[in-house]
Amino acid sequence: MTITMAHPEEPKEPCGPHDPPTGVTSQISWVTPEIASSFLSRDSLNRRLNTERVAALADAIRRKEWRLTHQGIAFDETGSLLDGQHRLHAIVEAGIPVQMYVFHGFPREIFPVLDTGKPRSGADTLLSTGAKHRPLLSSTIRHVTLFNTMPNEPWRGSRAHVSNDRILSAYNADRDRYTEAVVVSRELSAHLFASPTAVAASYFVTTYAAPAANLDDWVSGLKSGASLEEGDARLALREVPRETQKRGPRRRMTMQDQMAIYIKAWNAWVEPQRAGELHLRRLRKGEKMPIPVQVKFRETN
Template identity: 70%
Template sequence: MTIAIAEPEEPEGNLVWRIVKVTPELADTFLSRASVNRRLNMGHVKALTETILRGEWKLTHQGIAFDKTGALLDGQHRLQAIIEANTPVEMIVFEGLPKDVFPVLDTGKRRSAADTLLSTGAKYLPLLSSTIRHVILFKTMPNEPWSGARAHVSNDQILAAYNEDRDGYGEAVTIGRELSKHLFASPTAAAVGYFVTHEVAPAANIEEWTSGLKSGASLDPGDARLALREVPKDTQRRGSKRRIDMRDQVAIYIKAWNAWMEPERADELRLRRLRKGEKMPMPVEVKFNR
């Protein structure tokens, strides 16, 4: 198969490569040449499709590969994503690979969000990346499940969000790690709860809120911080029949925050899972007076 784009680079043997703008029509043609029709992971296809639609696609060494007979060896998911997005993107197209390389294609470890943040010099990278991911989910799909293919957040999105508010995320991770020692919530849930409440309430007394959660000292029986401290810790442990997922943990944190900010509503406080159809609570805002 020949693609008339530019003069190919010619390494050893018959292997050649070119940078090609792969259109949806060309992607469909390439897919028709698949030597092995592997079952597509539609979650992965969807993630790649959304990356293309957001304009985040980047030209890298990962592209499309054909063997010496012109049969497609690698790139099914990327090609299907181009078709789903109905958008052309540039890729490197390799031709002339021996057939015996097929078993070793796509066997490398995928780069994690924590790997992507490594170059920033930040601390607690797994917790940081998880926190940013769930903050993004809170903002973009608060009333939908935060698991499965629809909840995919790309590494580029996570890195961009971190660069927009490095101090905010760094503080949230530090506070989240500390609060989780005293609450039922995981470090990620505590960090997400802290970030989204602090972000919309810069004028609130955050120190009073966090110090009460940490110590529990001298808190009145009706104090929302005391209620949050008393949520059983085993509710988020793996294997527990009472386990509460990340979205519910964040919701409970915000419910307590809102009750603390508006004490007149404290008697309505119910720190439990979101019921079917119940929407994610939005944190009370506290702005500075101008």
């Protein structure tokens, strides 16, 4: 049998230049803060600077998460900076040199098409792992990271940025726990006031602190509410009203508030003798994020 492969027709109208621009050169260079400042002093065609983006890149450089990729610095044929201002500003802010590609000689008319692609999300980064429910998973990892690194600071702005590298690294280091947290949250969030992300992140940090606790009891009580007596922290958590999630200046509840309420209920359930009167409400001004009670396995000789 002979199989004939059909060739696609040539487009009637060209969809771009047929030949790459001539005179373009590139090299991998160490760009120091001094060199970055020099590059930034040249005439620039770049868009308005996004300071939050700069701060996030600078933090990644400080954490040694910078990787050499095809994204670098580009100058046009006159020496004007076409692309890379945020990366250059981040190097200056971090005060640390990094390696990157430096391109020279691009025609100025390519400027409008630079950086028009969609940024890669944390969920996109997890695609290679084969993990399920990646948007929820990446959001969970981000908020666990924020809880562990800056529990009492606002989880917004550039300081709350968690890079894709950190999300992937955290997942690879503890994938079973994160997978379990996401699975449980998808079951529990239907019975609780909190969002799936808040439930998953709270489940992760509490069970991480208390691996010896009776998790089946905790989860089953929250899911069914059956036979829970007055004063049971699980019943109190189930009864937190869902309307606290509605938008509004007085009713909006942050992710920190949601996690704080979950952790307070967990702590009261693990150590009921120390719970006293349980108040499940958003964090008051100046109130610290609660820390999950630890329940460790006993060491055996």
